[in-house]
Amino acid sequence: MATARRNLAHRITRFLETIESQSRRPNRLEGDFVLSALGHLATDQWPMGEEAMMRAERAGTATPQEIANVRAAYAPVSTKYLRSELERILRSAS
16 A cells, blocks of 8 residues: 555544544534545545545534534534445555
């Protein structure tokens, strides 16, 4: 696995672990950006995936009003779902 790909996968994993350690679901922004990062990981667009993860990491500081105003491309998702997508992408790359 390329270093950039491994780094992005590790960053996604760390983010999900942080959310899980807080016993919460990702907010709409976080989930949207992580799904975007996963899509970039699957298509080998690692710099774009890193950018999406940077936005996901910042989305935790968004106000409830900012989150409500976002038209997320996806319905709210769980960390379990995000983790399963990450594992599926990594398996398909092997």
